Amino acid sequence: MFKPQKIALLEIGTSHDECLYAQVAYLKSRPNCRLTIYCSPIIAERIADWADSSEIHLLKQKLGWTDFYRLYKSLKNGGFNKVIFNTGQGPHIRKLLLFPFPKSIEFISSIHNINRLETSRSQKAISRKVKKYFVLNDYLLKRLEEKNYPDLHFGSYYAILYPSYPLLELDKKEEEIWIVIPGQVENQRRDYPALIKALSHNKPPQNIRFILLGASEHAHGDGAALQQEISASGLEKNFVLWSSFIDMDTFYSYIQMADFIMPLIHAQHSSGATYQNQVSGSYNLAFAFKKCLLMDQAYADIPDFKDSAQFYDPMHLDALLPSLAKTQSKDYYRLDKWSFYYQAANYWDFILK
Structure with missing residues (x-):
């Protein structure tokens, strides 16, 4: 029996929504996970067809300091074990992490461009609070092994699940x-x-x-x-x-x-x-x-x-x-890693270690 986890999955910006579907599926693969998705109105509209509306906490499209404070209070008082940033980069995340979160909340993030860890001052500030990063492919993990980030831990997940879309009747000839x-x-x-x-x-x-x-x-x-x-x-x-x-x-x-x-x-x-x-x-x-x-x-x-x-x-x-x-x-696709069960287990193994 897995220990219950209350998790916030957060996307402040307007991109990388293609990564949310897979992460929600991986997180929900364990029945004792209570999930809240914090997101902007644009993201909420894009995920409306598949996301459980009762799990969505809607943020303003443009956030001022008062909005960041309210978000901080919601996360701090929400009983969350972990906060996972779908896009853990940029000034919005840096501003949010300036607030004094309790040490009982662990921050984990996807990093969509690993070069930011080396070149971005903002990312270095974020990494004072975020110590565990997901990359989106194992070859990026190998590249990170060549670097020196002694205080950071890295794992991977593959965003290789998509919502169901109807198959239209396209004009494709047999020989094409x-x-x-x-x-x-x-x-x-x-x-x-x-x-x-x-x-x-x-x-x-x-x-x-x-x-x-x-x-x-x-x-x-x-x-x-x-x-x-x-x-x-x-x-x-x-x-x-x-x-x-x-x-x-x-x-x-x-x-x-x-x-x-x-x-x-x-x-x-x-x-x-x-x-x-x-x-x-x-x-x-x-x-x-x-x-x-x-x-x-x-x-x-x-x-x-x-x-x-x-x-x-x-x-x-x-x-x-x-x-x-x-x-x-x-x-092709004979490796175990392409299966949902492998990816879900791999995702959970990293966030729990």
């Missing part, structure tokens, strides 16, 4: 192979130029479709230029793009019907430097839906990818395409 590249079109985060260059030199088979699953026209977007390059290279029939926001039902229908997910992260591109310190959402989507990843061969030694990916040389990316076949998930 869909390679989905999730995320807003932005050259800084994905190496689209390398993809277009490779395909323009050696045209892909007509049955291969690249689904760029994200808005191409936004403040940091490179969609217009990319569309021109696609047209100039005669590749229009091989690509599907959206100019603006994609609704969730459409997004997850394409993910579910994908044959492969391609993060398009290359070690020698700016994306490689970015994702040394954080995970790509593409990884978690592939892991959650058991889709085969197409990855730069530079990452072939990472155990997660050994069990979930095919690899290519970014300089000869086109050489991979003719040999692609529809891949069944039974060919």
Whole structure:
């Protein structure tokens, strides 16, 4: 019998709600966990379809010092054993932790970019109270082993559970192979130029479709230029793009019907430097839906990818395409870590140790 735990899961900001669903599921895997979700109105709206409204404590969208004090009193007097920050970074968390919380409350946090532990003064201030951090993949744990944080403890969980979304009837022909590249079109985060260059030199088979699953026209977007390059290279029939926001039902229908997910992260591109310190959402989507990843061969030694990916040389990316076949998930995802029970137990083991 596990000792009862009263836990607050807190998201003050407006992002990383994709991590809440998995954490709530892991926490609720033990019946003696009493959970309260503290979140902003924007987050509350996003999780309304699956979260128990009686467990939600709504915060203001903009918090002043009076609001921080009320939040402090609520957490202090709420009988919580642990407070888990879904996003444990930035000025809001730093301000909250200035209040004199009792030592009976343990603070735990997800850290979405491990570089902040080294470069951010705000994060160093937060770490005076937060001594246990979750990262979102085991390869980030390995990177942290190379650092020196003697007062901090690190664990991992994988945010690889998603709410159920209806599967729309998309027009996919039997012979087509869909390679989905999730995320807003932005050259800084994905190496689209390398993809277009490779395909323009050696045209892909007509049955291969690249689904760029994200808005191409936004403040940091490179969609217009990319569309021109696609047209100039005669590749229009091989690509599907959206100019603006994609609704969730459409997004997850394409993910579910994908044959492969391609993060398009290359070690020698700016994306490689970015994702040394954080995970790509593409990884978690592939892991959650058991889709085969197409990855730069530079990452072939990472155990997660050994069990979930095919690899290519970014300089000869086109050489991979003719040999692609529809891949069944039974060919991949053989590690125990992909199961809900493993992840839930791993999550609890860390927060209780």
